[in-house]
Amino acid sequence: MGKKKKRAEREAESELLSTETINEQNDLHIANGDSKKIKKKKTKEVKEESVLKEKPTVSVALAGSIIDNTQSLELATRLAGQIARASTIFRIDEVVVFDNIGSSVDCSDPTMEDGSHDDESGAAFLFRILKYMETPQYLRKSLFPMHNNLRYVGSLPPLDAPHHLRKHEWAPYREGVTLKDRNLTSAGTLVDVGLSKYSCCYHDSFNFFCQELPYSHCMLRSIFHIASTSQPVAVDQVIAPGIRVTVSMGAERNLDAGIPHQVVSSSTPMEDAGMYWGYKVRYAPNISSVFKNCPYKGGYDHLIGTSEHGLVMKSSxxxxxxxxxxxxxxxxxxxxxxxxxxxxxxxxxxAKEVFDLYLNTCPHQGSRTIRTEEAILISLQYLQEPVNSVLQKI
Incomplete structure (x- = not known):
């Protein structure tokens, strides 16, 4: 009897232990399930944060045919320069140049389609000048081959955008072009970012001998020779030569440390530092391609058309x-x-079916016509407060 009793007690204990083990496993399974849910929740939160981090964009689309109405190459260049200036002043992210044709043929660069240097379409001409003007001055020689239609660009006022930095200026980011020469210290690429290293000069105004004096501060630079050499920077990526890139330069000027810099997205200066980093230029063969080939995920979510036949209302x-x-x-x-x-x-x-809002931004005009370069300035000023009101809420 005693043996049977002890055997029954052992069986009861083993059943209790197995039950506890099963419960623990169930609890662990539930906990693991919860952790998966938490991970999913965290992943979702990260995605939402990345969406929120993405800055809203404002794009401008205009017909390339406005160039066809100009009387000379010089006037056409000046018109394109006015559009580039207006786009920069109002911090436009993208300029789309479209043709007034019903063509279904699409290409990303109309300047490559024109074999002749003289007979270039209005859209191709405008596309070329806008891209040239947006490019920092120290990169233009490397990125733009000689072309007859660039003959008068030297007479245009500079955009003076934040990424158009001088040779002596240091900034967290700089635009650069990759070089053929390789970095000897590491498997990376050398990038010309437009920096020059000045050796020294004698500054007569302050009567002192200075090392690496900023070029803009040397009032006697036309008298005293300042020896300068181009100072490329190294990046840790291997990139083909002749490619335009955005380089993260860091907070402090230190080019002799040998530490490779990073190539970042061209949107990083805006997203991380709030710096306006110029506009992108895109070509569309017709107006429907402007909407269809939108480079942004989800496309344009609000379309505004401008015309003298549009709705009249105050900007406020x-x-x-x-x-x-x-x-x-x-x-x-x-x-x-x-x-x-x-x-x-x-x-x-x-037009009212194509656009979400069709506006007349300059009612009671005194002239029978408003030129497109004038309409851009008028409309962007008209829309500045309404657009800023939306941006401030995001």
């Missing part, structure tokens, strides 16, 4: 909906109506 009364990617479109010589009518993909549609 205009409230824009929250947007991620805003597009403001300007027509050619006959307005947006003609651009839509000549596009086979938009046959039968009116």
């Amino acid at each position: 009364d205009l409230t824009l909906p929250s947007f991620r990617h805003l597009l403001i479109a300007f027509g050619g010589l006959a307005g947006l109506e003609e651009c839509i009518e000549e596009d086979n993909n938009l046959k039968g549609k009116s």
Whole structure:
């Protein structure tokens, strides 16, 4: 009897232990399930944070046919320069140049399609000048081969954008072009970022001998020779030569440390430091391609068209909906109506159907016509407060 009793007690204990083990396993399984849910939740939060981190963009689209109305190459260049200046002043992120044709042929660079240096379409000409003007001065010789249509660009006022840095200026980011020469100390690439290292000069105004005096501070630079050499920086990526890149330079000027720099996205200066970093230029064969080939994820979520036939209202009364990617479109010589009518993909549609908002930003005009370069300045000033109101809420 005693043996049977002890055997029963052992069996009861083993059942209790097995039950506890099962419960612990269940608890562990539930805990693991919860951890997976937490991981998923964290992943979702990271994605939401990255979406929130992405800065809203404002794009401008205009017809390349406005160049066809100019009387000379010099005047055409000046017109393109005015558009580049307006886009920079109002911090435009993207300029889209489209043709007034119903073509279905698409290409990313119309300047490559034109074999002749003289007979270039208005859209290709405008595309070329806008890209040239946006490029920092120290990169233009490397990135733009000689072309007849660039003959008068030297007479245009500079954009003086934040990324158009002088040779002596240090900034957290700089635009550069990759060189053929390789970095000897590591498996990376040398990049010309437009920095020059000045040896020394005698500064008569302050009567002292200085080392690496900034070029802008030397009032006697035309008298005293300042020896300068180009100072490329090393990046740890291997990149083909002749490619434009954005380089993270760091907070302190130290080019002799031999520490490789990082190539970052061109949107990083805006996203991390709030610095306006110029505009991108895109070509579209017709106005429907402007919307269809939008480079931003999800496309443009709010479209604004401008015309003398549009809605008349005060800028202070205009409230824009929250947007991620805003597009403001300007027509050619006959307005947006003609651009839509000549596009086979938009046959039968009116301008008010194509755009979310169709505005007349300059009512009661004294002239019968407002030129596109004038309309861009007027409209961007008109929309500045409504757009800023949306951006401040994000």
